[in-house]
Amino acid sequence: MSDAPRLRHQVCFALYSASKAATAVYRxxxxxxxxxxxxxxxxxxxxxxxxxxxxxxxxxxxxxxxxLSPLLKRLEGLGLVERKRSAEDERRVDVVLxxxxxxxxxxxxxxxxxxxxxxxxxxxxxxxxxxxxxxxxAALNSSL
Amino acid sequence: MSDAPRLRHQVCFALYSASKAATAVYRxxxxxxxxxxxxxxxxxxxxxxxxxxxxxxxxxxxxxxxxLSPLLKRLEGLGLVERKRSAEDERRVDVVLxxxxxxxxxxxxxxxxxxxxxxxxxxxxxxxxxxxxxxxxAALNSSL
DNA sequence: CACAATTCAATTGTGCACAACTTATTCACG
DNA sequence: CGTGAATAAGTTGTGCACAATTGAATTGTG
Numbered sequence: 001m002s003d004a005p006r007l008r009h010q011v012c013f014a015l016y017s018a019s020k021a022a023t024a025v026y027r028x029x030x031x032x033x034x035x036x037x038x039x040x041x042x043x044x045x046x047x048x049x050x051x052x053x054x055x056x057x058x059x060x061x062x063x064x065x066x067x068l069s070p071l072l073k074r075l076e077g078l079g080l081v082e083r084k085r086s087a088e089d090e091r092r093v094d095v096v097l098x099x100x101x102x103x104x105x106x107x108x109x110x111x112x113x114x115x116x117x118x119x120x121x122x123x124x125x126x127x128x129x130x131x132x133x134x135x136x137x138a139a140l141n142s143s144l
Numbered sequence: 145m146s147d148a149p150r151l152r153h154q155v156c157f158a159l160y161s162a163s164k165a166a167t168a169v170y171r172x173x174x175x176x177x178x179x180x181x182x183x184x185x186x187x188x189x190x191x192x193x194x195x196x197x198x199x200x201x202x203x204x205x206x207x208x209x210x211x212l213s214p215l216l217k218r219l220e221g222l223g224l225v226e227r228k229r230s231a232e233d234e235r236r237v238d239v240v241l242x243x244x245x246x247x248x249x250x251x252x253x254x255x256x257x258x259x260x261x262x263x264x265x266x267x268x269x270x271x272x273x274x275x276x277x278x279x280x281x282a283a284l285n286s287s288l
Numbered sequence: 289c290a291c292a293a294t295t296c297a298a299t300t301g302t303g304c305a306c307a308a309c310t311t312a313t314t315c316a317c318g
Numbered sequence: 319c320g321t322g323a324a325t326a327a328g329t330t331g332t333g334c335a336c337a338a339t340t341g342a343a344t345t346g347t348g
Contacts (some may be wrong), residue, residue: 004256005252005253005256006192007185007188007189007192007204010188010256010259011166011257011259011263011270011273011274011277012167012170012259013185013188014273014274014277014278014281015159015162015163015166015277016166016181016185017206017281018159018163018277018280018281019159019160019162019163020206020284020305021206021280021281021284022155022156022159022160022280022284023156023160024284024285024288025287025288026156027306029228030315032179032242035335036332036333037160038333038334039333041151041157041160044150044151044154044157045151045174048150048151050224052297053296053297054296054297055295055296055297058272059334060151062337063334063336064335064336064337065296065297065299066297066298066300066335066336066337066338067334067336068297068300069297069298069336070298070333070334071178071333071334074333086159089295089296089344090296090342090344091295091297091342091344092295092296093154093296093297093298102147109149110322112149112154112156115154115155115156115284117287118283118284118287119155119283119284120279120280120282120283120284120287121276121279121280121283125279126155127274128276129155129158129276129277129280130155130158130271132160132269132272132273132276133158133161133162133273134158135264135265136162136165136263136264136265136273137161137162137165138201139262139265140165140168140169140259140262140263142161143163143169143246143261143262143264144168144169156346168336171336180302180303180304181304182305183303183305185335187340197326197327198326198327199325199326199327207304207305207306208306208307208328209326209327209328209329210305210306210307210327210328210329211304211305211306211307212327213328213329214303214304214328215303215304218303233313233314233326234312234313234314234326235312235314235325235327236313236325236326237326237328238308239325244319256331277324
């Protein structure tokens with residue numbers, strides 16, 4: 001019996017639980033903005049730079065068109081983004097922010113602080129966690 | 145523009161990406177076993193101790209009956225578990241392993257090693273990551 | 289230039305996550 | 319003891335994640 005892998009010993013489960021807990025902390029704040037967590041991630045990418053094709057968004061976030069297409073349709077329904085076929089390459093769909101989408105950025109300043117407040121970790125621990133997760137994700141993705 | 149939170153700086157996104165990458169590493173192995181990752185988590189709990197009520201499984205995994213009820217129905221369909229109303233408390237449903245469910249444990253020995261191999265982190269780094277994630281999850285969950 | 293291979297986005301289908309609600313059972317307290 | 323509160327599991331509905339497929343546009347190569 002003790003030769004079976006145990007739940008509490010699995011780093012994988014620790015990641016899964018931490019990720020769920022983090023999005024749960026964000027949820028009430030994002031609810032006020034009318035966004036889900038993945039929608040917020042897409043908006044973050046667009047606030048940094050736009051227009052972005054569906055493919056570029058997917059590369060940044062690690063999501064495919066099967067996830068992004070309906071998500072972007074919902075963001076468009078909310079009036080936050082617009083989608084239009086690229087003129088140069090008609091395969092591409094460029095996603096741009098509307099005025100409302102751009103304006104929403106100002107209301108999200110407090111969002112990351114929420115996690116930091118609830119984390120119960122020192123700035124140094126956060127920093128190290130962030131660095132280790134980055135190394136881990138890169139190594140895991142390159143092993144596929 | 146630079147006052148907007150940026151994707152790469154968000155620990156939340158690092159957790160989200162790492163968790164997805166970890167389950168992606170597990171996926172081909174679990175596919176061979178005919179399990180999804182959440183189904184594997186449920187089996188891990190049952191291999192440690194059974195029977196378990198739906199509520200107990202949910203408490204271990206942080207999942208509610210809305211997620212577990214259909215998942216357990218699928219595990220039952222695979223012939224790995226059985227569900228029966230508890231005799232003492234007819235509100236409860238006890239989940240027990242079938243012989244096939246118990247036997248499956250032997251085939252999962254190599255699963256966690258897969259992640260360790262692909263992680264590219266030292267044992268010490270893994271250990272520290274695990275500890276930090278545990279602290280973080282506990283703090284986040286208690287802040288809700 | 290023709291046309292096969294590739295790329296991009298969308299769609300379909302399965303399964304997970306979670307909120308809200310329903311129903312059945314048990315518990316608590318008056 | 320009886321009834322209202324609490325608890326357990328299930329269902330419904332929405333949205334995300336991902337595999338597989340489709341169809342349109344582009345690219346590369348002969």
